[in-house]
Amino acid sequence: EIVMTQSPATLSVSPGERATLSCRASQSVSSNLAWYQQSPGQAPRLLIHGASTRATGIPARFSGSGSGTEFTLTISSLQSEDFVVYYCQQYNNWPTFGQGTKVEI
Amino acid sequence: QVQLVQSGAEVKKPGSSVKVSCTASGGSFTSYAFSWVRQAPGQGLEWMGGIIPIFGTTTYAEKFQGRVTITADRSTSTAYMELSSLRSEDTAVYYCARSPGSSLRVIDYWGQGTLVTASS
Numbered sequence: 001e002i003v004m005t006q007s008p009a010t011l012s013v014s015p016g017e018r019a020t021l022s023c024r025a026s027q028s029v030s031s032n033l034a035w036y037q038q039s040p041g042q043a044p045r046l047l048i049h050g051a052s053t054r055a056t057g058i059p060a061r062f063s064g065s066g067s068g069t070e071f072t073l074t075i076s077s078l079q080s081e082d083f084v085v086y087y088c089q090q091y092n093n094w095p096t097f098g099q100g101t102k103v104e105i
Numbered sequence: 106q107v108q109l110v111q112s113g114a115e116v117k118k119p120g121s122s123v124k125v126s127c128t129a130s131g132g133s134f135t136s137y138a139f140s141w142v143r144q145a146p147g148q149g150l151e152w153m154g155g156i157i158p159i160f161g162t163t164t165y166a167e168k169f170q171g172r173v174t175i176t177a178d179r180s181t182s183t184a185y186m187e188l189s190s191l192r193s194e195d196t197a198v199y200y201c202a203r204s205p206g207s208s209l210r211v212i213d214y215w216g217q218g219t220l221v222t223a224s225s
Contacts, residue, residue: 001166043216089212096152097151
């Protein structure tokens with residue numbers, strides 16, 4: 001099983017600031033990495049796939065980078081609706097998720 | 106538009122089984138793969154397994170091997186997840202999730218979730 005480790009567990013930032021979330025894989029997953037956003041009481045929503053491709057309808061303030069074992073999700077200017085939880089997921093092998101990063105004010 | 110509609114909440118006794126359904130619309134059922142992902146209260150996402158309906162093949166996470174069965178009915182565009190030998194730790198929201206193409210990869214759509222409570 002490929003273990004995904006996200007850091008930090010909680011990120012405290014202010015509206016309008018930049019947020020940088022990290023995700024590390026226990027072995028290379030190439031670019032087979034996705035990011036999801038989950039609001040309270042809701043199903044997750046796909047933000048990024050292929051490590052850096054924004055999903056349909058996702059604002060340009062969300063960007064992804066990385067390959068191999070190290071990945072980053074950047075939110076360039078935080079809006080109020082962005083203060084939720086983010087998960088990375090690898091799909092190079094059968095899928096596994098990171099434990100999540102909560103972005104809070 | 107794409108919809109994954111899951112069956113309703115369940116309360117089950119420890120040791121029993123639960124079967125959750127997921128009916129897909131808005132696309133050709135056999136053009137996609139379907140996974141089941143669960144989320145315990147206050148916890149993260151956990152992939153349980155998936156099915157590729159066009160091939161009928163299933164893949165299960167090691168943790169759930171022998172206890173979960175995922176099936177699909179192409180005639181009704183419905184995927185099912187059955188979890189047996191329930192224990193209290195299985196209390197969670199169970200999500201059905203769709204992957205484009207015939208492989209269990211990135212998930213582009215999710216169902217609304219089904220709360221399963223395992224309690225005596």
